[in-house]
Amino acid sequence: MVRRRGRVMRWVFRFLVILVGGGVLSYALGQDSTSKNAVRNGGDFSTAADGATPLVKVPEGVILVKGAWSSASDSVTPLPEGGSVSGNAYQNDYFKLRYPLPAGWGQQYEGPPPSDSGRYVLAQLRPEERNRGIRGNILITAQDLFFTPLPAADALQTLTFVKDNLESDYKLEQLPTQTKIAGRSFGFMAYWSPVAQLHWYLLETEIRCHTVEMVISSQDTKLLESLLLGLDKTTLPDEAGLSSGKGGGSVPVCVKDYASSRNVISRVDPVFAETKYNPVPVRIIIDKQGRVKHIHFLSAFDSQTKAISDALGQWRFKPYVVGGQAVEVETGIMFGRVGSAAAARGQPSAIE
Amino acid sequence: MLKKAAVMSALAIAVLCLSAISDAQTDPGVQSGSRGTGAALSSVQSDDNAGILAMFNDGQSRFQEVESVSGAGDTGLGPRFNSNSCSSCHAQPAVGGSGAANNPQATFISTGVAPKDSTPYFVTPTGPTVEARFPFYFNRNGSANLNAPNGGVEDLFTVTGRPDAGSCSLTQPSFSAARAANNIIFRIPTATFGSGLIENIDDSTLLSNQAKNLNNRLGISGTFNHNGNDGTISRFGWKAQNKSLHIFSGEAYNVEMGISNLLFTQDRPLPGEEGGGGSGQTGFPSNCLNLSGKGYPEDTMNPGQSGPGVLDDASAFANFMRTLAPPATGPVVLNGSTVPTSSISNGAALFSSIGCAACHNPTPGTTQKSNITGSLSNAAVNAYSDLEIHHMGSGLTDNVAQGGAGGDQFRTAPLWGLGQRIFLLHDGRTTSLITAIRAHNSRGSEASTVEGNYQNLSPSQQQDLLNFLRSL
Numbered sequence: 001m002v003r004r005r006g007r008v009m010r011w012v013f014r015f016l017v018i019l020v021g022g023g024v025l026s027y028a029l030g031q032d033s034t035s036k037n038a039v040r041n042g043g044d045f046s047t048a049a050d051g052a053t054p055l056v057k058v059p060e061g062v063i064l065v066k067g068a069w070s071s072a073s074d075s076v077t078p079l080p081e082g083g084s085v086s087g088n089a090y091q092n093d094y095f096k097l098r099y100p101l102p103a104g105w106g107q108q109y110e111g112p113p114p115s116d117s118g119r120y121v122l123a124q125l126r127p128e129e130r131n132r133g134i135r136g137n138i139l140i141t142a143q144d145l146f147f148t149p150l151p152a153a154d155a156l157q158t159l160t161f162v163k164d165n166l167e168s169d170y171k172l173e174q175l176p177t178q179t180k181i182a183g184r185s186f187g188f189m190a191y192w193s194p195v196a197q198l199h200w201y202l203l204e205t206e207i208r209c210h211t212v213e214m215v216i217s218s219q220d221t222k223l224l225e226s227l228l229l230g231l232d233k234t235t236l237p238d239e240a241g242l243s244s245g246k247g248g249g250s251v252p253v254c255v256k257d258y259a260s261s262r263n264v265i266s267r268v269d270p271v272f273a274e275t276k277y278n279p280v281p282v283r284i285i286i287d288k289q290g291r292v293k294h295i296h297f298l299s300a301f302d303s304q305t306k307a308i309s310d311a312l313g314q315w316r317f318k319p320y321v322v323g324g325q326a327v328e329v330e331t332g333i334m335f336g337r338v339g340s341a342a343a344a345r346g347q348p349s350a351i352e
Numbered sequence: 353m354l355k356k357a358a359v360m361s362a363l364a365i366a367v368l369c370l371s372a373i374s375d376a377q378t379d380p381g382v383q384s385g386s387r388g389t390g391a392a393l394s395s396v397q398s399d400d401n402a403g404i405l406a407m408f409n410d411g412q413s414r415f416q417e418v419e420s421v422s423g424a425g426d427t428g429l430g431p432r433f434n435s436n437s438c439s440s441c442h443a444q445p446a447v448g449g450s451g452a453a454n455n456p457q458a459t460f461i462s463t464g465v466a467p468k469d470s471t472p473y474f475v476t477p478t479g480p481t482v483e484a485r486f487p488f489y490f491n492r493n494g495s496a497n498l499n500a501p502n503g504g505v506e507d508l509f510t511v512t513g514r515p516d517a518g519s520c521s522l523t524q525p526s527f528s529a530a531r532a533a534n535n536i537i538f539r540i541p542t543a544t545f546g547s548g549l550i551e552n553i554d555d556s557t558l559l560s561n562q563a564k565n566l567n568n569r570l571g572i573s574g575t576f577n578h579n580g581n582d583g584t585i586s587r588f589g590w591k592a593q594n595k596s597l598h599i600f601s602g603e604a605y606n607v608e609m610g611i612s613n614l615l616f617t618q619d620r621p622l623p624g625e626e627g628g629g630g631s632g633q634t635g636f637p638s639n640c641l642n643l644s645g646k647g648y649p650e651d652t653m654n655p656g657q658s659g660p661g662v663l664d665d666a667s668a669f670a671n672f673m674r675t676l677a678p679p680a681t682g683p684v685v686l687n688g689s690t691v692p693t694s695s696i697s698n699g700a701a702l703f704s705s706i707g708c709a710a711c712h713n714p715t716p717g718t719t720q721k722s723n724i725t726g727s728l729s730n731a732a733v734n735a736y737s738d739l740e741i742h743h744m745g746s747g748l749t750d751n752v753a754q755g756g757a758g759g760d761q762f763r764t765a766p767l768w769g770l771g772q773r774i775f776l777l778h779d780g781r782t783t784s785l786i787t788a789i790r791a792h793n794s795r796g797s798e799a800s801t802v803e804g805n806y807q808n809l810s811p812s813q814q815q816d817l818l819n820f821l822r823s824l
Contacts, residue, residue: 043624
């Protein structure tokens, strides 16, 4: 009887546990289903009260969400935009260019990414803060001649175009002429703004089928002369010249329109997952066997990069032969929407 | 003794000179005199295309309506919103403009517009009227998930607790947590004066400008944003993400005021509220839907009406903006004195000479023949914008992608009307032209060289440039 009574008591206890426990559970569930105001973590909501995990903040002043941007198929091959300022010099391994900065000058900020028209801002130099008495700019840019929107095939033609289309704000000081910088031929012209009292000196040469341009500006003409003389300390590749910069030697030969049908043995068009409306200029290096060895996207969305990489990996070219020997060749292809100015000049397009 | 006095005098002069240099340029500030901004295009005023003036007046009236959630009158507000009237944001210096000096959002709690909400930390009585966006979704511990871009508008307020909102009860987005994670950016309203002219520039004109403009020695190479439906150039909004004024007004009605309409037909939850960022949420609870009780879309056409009243609100707004005259230029007052016109004309020449006009194109073109009204036909568009998007660098990036524009790309802000704008740059971070100009120089900006040219000018030249900008 005692044993039976104890068994009954245990059942009653269990029943109470279930009852109370269930009640607590249903109360909790009820709270969850009815409390619409409770802040939920994730998405747009956060109580940020975890405390256990370090808070990941969005870094200040960093461009994380990028639109069409530059990229490459490998991280070893030098890129035109890969230069930098260090040790008081601007160094660019792609162009094999080294420019020792004038004393007291530096690069405060790097320039924008390459444009979809093939324009690069390689370096933008200013007097450093401690040197504010000096006022001027040095801008080093490059324009990929495979994708140039200008009707110019080389550096001298580019300068002539600039002269012929100089805005009415400016007066010519020096017609385009040839000069030598560090033993290489350059085009040179100068103009000024009477209202701003600013003078611009333009120096232009060609390297690897790009015009490389140095623009020096200041109100101080003595400073300009000094900066001009300082350019002679620049190191340049042997190929650099007004119309001679076509690669070769230790870098691939560059050939416009090499990706035309007469040189392409087989090709596969990229399949884009979504429609975009941007031009996608692409430079490729083709190896001695006719395979695509390196791809440089000047400006492309990630989805375009993937589709074009997959396609170009299947292209086969006739090997480029110089003096009976196959050599590496660099050329350009425009995917996506060809810019209107480029289209008018019949730029190479993947859409033939 | 004399020697000491001479030294002291020299020091005093030096200090005065330094002071003069540091104060050499002054932003003349917001110009208060009436320039007639906010009027209709001249051909609209003369009712060229009979009925167009009535349409302008009707649109202007609707633009100022204050919306309620339900009941009589203008309804459909919410369940989430940034404001309850178009003109509460587009107010300066006239209806249709940019943000006013006094931010109406700062009064919404106390006046019962959003009675149960809290005023977000960034909304202040004299600060800019804003919308907020979270560039990234939150992880569950409050961190920004840098692998999950968000970028959608996080409406500041809810209808919770309003007597006309029934039992709908919503939580505001986590603005304080977003601040802690540095995961919040702001946008201010764009002025809409002259926007019908911008809408009516042909794409070919803009493309031709772009090709011509690539011949610059400034490191500038812009591109265009495009409409995803037809591939043509889009041109409205801070990133040129909106194709037309109809799209612009329909989207704003939906996103900023929570009113579904013929272009955007559903109530809009927050990005994470409908599952974005893996939140697991599935949109508004049923007691927050159809709050007006009238069904969807909350704004629709009115077939029983006549004249302009037959239109839906979004169309009326678009027609109003489309037929607003462009802002007129005007004299500039600096420190109580009117600036000589020679200073302004010199500033205009400097603006062009140093390269500002490479992007802020004074006249990107003339309009096509218009099928709406005469003033929109063959008219010079003096907008001071190329309508391209440009990389503006790490200092201005908001890490929000819209259409083809990445996190650091912005449409060249049209500068017409700048003289009477209070808050500057996309997030209204400054009221100073000088600060705004300096902000053009940062890592990755296309405008750094031009900003450098500005810095290379003499103080008096810089002053002329500032005077010119406030004349616009």
